[in-house]
Amino acid sequence: MAEDGGGRTPLERPTSQLTPLTKKNNNTIVAWKGPAQGNVVSRNSTAKHKLSDFFPVDTKSTYKNGNETIDNVMQGREQILSILNDAGIVVDNPSEMRRLPRWQQVTELYGPKPVILGLDQCQSFQDRVPPQNRFLGVAGNFNSGTTAFGISLQANCRFPHHNDTMSRLFSNEKVSNVNGMLNQVPWAKHKMAFNKYNHTILSTVPKDHVLPVVLVRDPFYWMQSMCKEGYGVRWDHDSQKHCPNLIPNEFDKKRFGKRLARTNVTSVRVWMGANPTVGPSWDSLVHYWNAWYESYVDATWPRLLIRFEDTLFHPKQVMEEVCRCGGGELVKPFRYLVDEAKWNHKQEQNNMVTAILRYGTARGRYHNMTKDDIAFSDRILNSTLLDVFQYQAPYIHS
Numbered sequence: 178m179a180e181d182g183g184g185r186t187p188l189e190r191p192t193s194q195l196t197p198l199t200k201k202n203n204n205t206i207v208a209w210k211g212p213a214q215g216n217v218v219s220r221n222s223t224a225k226h227k228l229s230d231f232f233p234v235d236t237k238s239t240y241k242n243g244n245e246t247i248d249n250v251m252q253g254r255e256q257i258l259s260i261l262n263d264a265g266i267v268v269d270n271p272s273e274m275r276r277l278p279r280w281q282q283v284t285e286l287y288g289p290k291p292v293i294l295g296l297d298q299c300q301s302f303q304d305r306v307p308p309q310n311r312f313l314g315v316a317g318n319f320n321s322g323t324t325a326f327g328i329s330l331q332a333n334c335r336f337p338h339h340n341d342t343m344s345r346l347f348s349n350e351k352v353s354n355v356n357g358m359l360n361q362v363p364w365a366k367h368k369m370a371f372n373k374y375n376h377t378i379l380s381t382v383p384k385d386h387v388l389p390v391v392l393v394r395d396p397f398y399w400m401q402s403m404c405k406e407g408y409g410v411r412w413d414h415d416s417q418k419h420c421p422n423l424i425p426n427e428f429d430k431k432r433f434g435k436r437l438a439r440t441n442v443t444s445v446r447v448w449m450g451a452n453p454t455v456g457p458s459w460d461s462l463v464h465y466w467n468a469w470y471e472s473y474v475d476a477t478w479p480r481l482l483i484r485f486e487d488t489l490f491h492p493k494q495v496m497e498e499v500c501r502c503g504g505g506e507l508v509k510p511f512r513y514l515v516d517e518a519k520w521n522h523k524q525e526q527n528n529m530v531t532a533i534l535r536y537g538t539a540r541g542r543y544h545n546m547t548k549d550d551i552a553f554s555d556r557i558l559n560s561t562l563l564d565v566f567q568y569q570a571p572y573i574h575s
Contacts, residue, residue: 231530253279264513278537298479299502309338314362317392320402322485327360334500370472412447
């Protein structure tokens, strides 16, 4: 598998401080899933929200400590608080603030800087495609944050040569286009890279005029989301009892005996189609994750691969690099997507804050996985992919 050596941005993490905590701003996107022609994105010029507004109703903190102050609790959380403050989310309650991850927890999982693969191909794309013909298009596996990033991309980047007429011409009921920013690539965002030239959902846009922006996600948290909603990916599993289930245990063999009770079954296969004999299949969820991202990493044409987690913890830096790579123009000020946009939409409440809470620590990374599952993932996960995207190899208990 090829590595391009340009996968890490030189950008440093933000160092701005929270002054004051109750600052007003106009940088918030209020977005709801709209018709396929385009998501409804509006701007609230007086956007200001309390942190507790975004917590799941049944998990609001009841922690009380009269001696705890804002200054004490914010130590180690300054970068997270800076992002929330810039998005218009007020954090003025110590018991709520302490639920936020510390920056050290984030960097232990993902490193201190964004990771972007493919930056060495930006100039090649710009040289080959004239400014008026360029497009950026979103791609990514199921549950990788493509919907949220598509909304953010359309709100924060534009090609000046594209107008409303062009947006209507180069779009349809499946692909929305805002100033050259496509909510998905013309070959469908969830298709692997080798489908670029054999599958089409938007014929008016030449595929080589599109720079794909591919969302990658930590494989363990991705599997947790797949357990809640697999979309077109199917496998024998019970989300409550054992999932991700890479190695069938006794429960799986009893519950799904027809396929999993055979003695020669060594992993839980996944497939697309009506059954495992129709359409493509893979030996496990881990094999599928490997295959999906290997297809884009190995692609020989220009593409960017960005981490979903960096869109949460380094949103401005990632958008700046993506927009610049395509030769686009940033829309200022930066606008945040704070409301639900399929961040992980099978959960009761989902938004930017709950995503930061869930994915800012390793607390739920191995939820419902057995030791056999974790050992299997350690053996099968493509170590080059983990290294390139700086995802942590699984921790195996002795």
